[in-house]
Amino acid sequence: MTSDRLSTTFAALADPTRRAILARLISGEASVTQLAEPFRMSMPAVSKHLKVLERAGLIARSREAQWRPCQLNAGPLKEVADWAEHYRKFFEQSFDRLENYLRGLKEKESKAKDLTQRKEQRKARRSAEENKHAGTKAKK
Amino acid sequence: MPEQKQKNNVGEYGVGRVLEITRVFDAPRKGVFAAWTDPKQLAQWWGPTGFTTPVCELDVRPGGAILIHMRAPDGTIYPMSGVYKEVVPPERIVFTATPLDKDGKAMFENLNTVIFTERDGKTTVMLRVEVVKSSAAAEQYLAGMEMGWKMSLDRLEAFVGKN
Numbered sequence: 579m580t581s582d583r584l585s586t587t588f589a590a591l592a593d594p595t596r597r598a599i600l601a602r603l604i605s606g607e608a609s610v611t612q613l614a615e616p617f618r619m620s621m622p623a624v625s626k627h628l629k630v631l632e633r634a635g636l637i638a639r640s641r642e643a644q645w646r647p648c649q650l651n652a653g654p655l656k657e658v659a660d661w662a663e664h665y666r667k668f669f670e671q672s673f674d675r676l677e678n679y680l681r682g683l684k685e686k687e688s689k690a691k692d693l694t695q696r697k698e699q700r701k702a703r704r705s706a707e708e709n710k711h712a713g714t715k716a717k718k
Numbered sequence: 719m720p721e722q723k724q725k726n727n728v729g730e731y732g733v734g735r736v737l738e739i740t741r742v743f744d745a746p747r748k749g750v751f752a753a754w755t756d757p758k759q760l761a762q763w764w765g766p767t768g769f770t771t772p773v774c775e776l777d778v779r780p781g782g783a784i785l786i787h788m789r790a791p792d793g794t795i796y797p798m799s800g801v802y803k804e805v806v807p808p809e810r811i812v813f814t815a816t817p818l819d820k821d822g823k824a825m826f827e828n829l830n831t832v833i834f835t836e837r838d839g840k841t842t843v844m845l846r847v848e849v850v851k852s853s854a855a856a857e858q859y860l861a862g863m864e865m866g867w868k869m870s871l872d873r874l875e876a877f878v879g880k881n
Contacts, residue, residue, distance in 0.1 A: 665737050665828075667766065668765070669739050669847075671766040671767050672763055672764055672765060672766065673741045675764075675765075676743065676750075676753055677741075677744075678763070679759070679763045680745040680749060680750065681744070681745075683745070683749060684745060
């Protein structure tokens with residue numbers, strides 16, 4: 579979804595009356611008169627809100643019936659919800675990557691540790707052997 | 719349908735919204751803290767899968783600036799600026815994050831608090847993101863965000879599923 583389309587959706591949602599209209603439409607289609615009922619608002623004012631919602635693709639109006647019922651079109655709303663989840667996804671995925679990164683560091687470190695350990699063991703063995711030799715020489 | 723309250727509080731939408739994420743990492747705290755504060759290390763993991771971080775400048779001290787450019791797999795650059803508010807190594811960092819639009823203007827501002835605690839060689843990172851500011855441009859975005867959260871998502875998803 580382009581951000582422009584998202585802007586249109588959000589602009590349509592930025593009004594409490596329009597959100598109330600959408601909430602009403604979740605429970606089923608309704609006529610303009612029915613939608614206007616809870617608001618102390620003229621029919622033309624409600625029609626204006628409906629036009630904004632229609633342009634944003636949030637509602638559809640049937641052309642068949644004479645009373646042209648409005649229906650919720652939840653597609654753009656789903657996209658809004660997805661966008662709201664954007665941050666969570668952002669950090670969840672970042673944290674996955676951080677986990678991998680830290681694991682990589684740990685492996686590198688333990689390899690380096692192994693290497694130094696082996697070096698030290700060799701050194702210790704060598705000096706022990708040298709001591710032994712020194713000991714046998716001294717006996718002679 | 720009950721009468722709706724006609725409150726005109728669009729400007730407040732989204733501000734105060736909090737997101738909290740906790741994750742345990744199998745690494746000592748010092749290392750995890752460094753991964754958050756060393757720009758070379760942060761650039762290795764910041765952003766979603768497949769993203770890269772071509773610009774990562776972190777002036778890690780109170781008042782210090784942050785500039786991060788994220789590059790999406792399709793090549794789009796997402797710039798973000800910010801400022802460190804608190805830096806307490808290796809326990810805590812607080813910084814603002816401000817995603818910028820394509821003209822470099824702030825869309826909104828988040829306050830991020832990251833708390834690091836260590837136990838048995840493992841580090842718990844607690845991240846708290848709070849929307850603290852919304853510009854005129856972001857108002858619509860944030861209003862929509864709140865709409866998304868306020869409506870029962872389950873109900874909405876059930877509805878979407880039917881379509």
